[in-house]
């Protein structure tokens with residue numbers, strides 16, 4: 195245990211049994227089996243988490259429903275104070291939780307720490323928000339009338355999250371939802387359940403210290419079947435789901451079938467356009483981190499590079515050179531740049547995608563492959579690769595959750611923008627240029643069709659202050675900063691008459 199995982203697990207309160215379903219501070223029994231969590235870093239079993247059964251799910255919903263009755267009328271700044279304390283608890287556990295995330299998911303320790311920092315940041319943001327949550331005042335057309343809108347909490351927010359951001363996505367949703375007056379039930383990915391157990395242990399102390407009732411922040415565990423309990427449940431007015439487009443299409447139909455709301459954060463197929471006016475030092479660095487960071491397992495990973503003809507050869511040469519320097523290995527060892535994929539299924543999809551792209555005519559520029567031998571025993575380590583391809587290839591149109599970068603050439607910026615937009619997904623995009631006309635064209639209504647569009651920054655690594663999410667098959671949801679909080683509340687329009695008459699709107703006369 196060179197990296198001190200066992201000690202971290204102990205300090206985080208992660209045990210080997212009877213953890214899986216929680217209403218806040220208490221763990222509930224379940225009759226279901228356990229999920230085993232293996233580290234993709236070394237293939238070892240980290241621990242087990244108990245799957246939530248129907249009875250314990252019912253208890254979670256019952257407690258959440260009860261807790262909402264008091265939480266919704268707790269003043270928002272008081273709710274913010276609880277979130278502030280969660281932020282402090284996360285600060286105290288930053289290293290341990292960052293390490294566990296790195297070991298269980300496979301991202302680098304630096305990125306694990308970054309993920310926890312993002313949770314702390316969203317807590318700070320939510321605390322400020324708890325004194326805002328503004329509604330508007332409108333002018334009434336009727337004399338001595340006042341009209342305004344206010345925002346009320348929704349109720350239970352169901353959170354379904356993906357493996358690649360095993361803890362941050364929960365905090366984006368739950369910390370904002372909490373200040374909005376909602377209560378949360380979280381179903382983390384079955385591929386990273388222990389990181390979720392650790393989060394529950396961290397918040398349980400805060401809940402306990404403040405004598406809060408059970409049901410404000412609950413945890414359930416399991417695969418899609420447990421997620422389905424929430425998407426089919428009328429008592430859950432909002433389901434916020436992060437994951438594949440395949441999953442999002444199923445969840446949103448289930449939720450819509452009962453006229454509930456869903457907030458979707460699905461797959462991306464993100465591109466960087468490098469124009470002839472780019473600062474190539476920045477462009478190469480941005481593309482490199484975007485493509486190989488988190489071993490290509492970010493929703494915002496750079497998957498396509500669209501390069502202007504006159505700089506194409508230089509970009510190709512510099513990128514190939516940079517790839518040759520990448521060190522692949524254990525994510526907890528800070529000298530490594532690239533860690534493993536999440537599991538062997540992901541490795542199979544990576545290999546199949548490379549093969550398929552080649553069959554369609556793709557030319558391998560930097561060779562991929564699965565690594566074997568010392569340090570690679572888990573079978574999850576692959577080489578980041580680059581393939582020269584065309585935008586219409588089936589594989590280029592799809593999101594393969596692995597470090598495969600497709601390189602493409604363009605001549606006119608219009609064509610580059612059309613290529614950038616010419617995929618089913620619409621999450622993140624970027625242009626590398628020092629030319630103002632090009633940058634503004636890319637950001638215009640006729641430019642990028644994505645939820646995120648950057649200039650001289652890669653596609654990944656968003657800050658929490660902005661609204662995060664994307665269009666088309668990315669699902670249309672927005673989370674985190676700006677006014678994303680509105681998704682977690684219901685809007686009410688109020689008109690108040692303080693006159694001695696009862697004039698009707700639109701001047702309608704109705705006298706007896």
Ligand code: NAD
Pocket residue numbers: 354355356357358359381382383384416417418419420421422425436437438439440441442444445458459460461462492493494593595621663664668
């Ligand atoms: P996944 O779709 O396999 O699983 C995501 C979650 O959905 C898991 O918790 C899973 O148990 C649950 N789930 C799956 N089917 C379900 C169903 N029918 N009903 C209810 N729940 C169901 O995704 P993954 O492999 O964990 O994550 C990778 C994907 O997530 C990528 O496509 C990536 O782009 C996407 N992602 C998107 C964002 C974003 O903000 N847009 C962020 C992170 C990840």
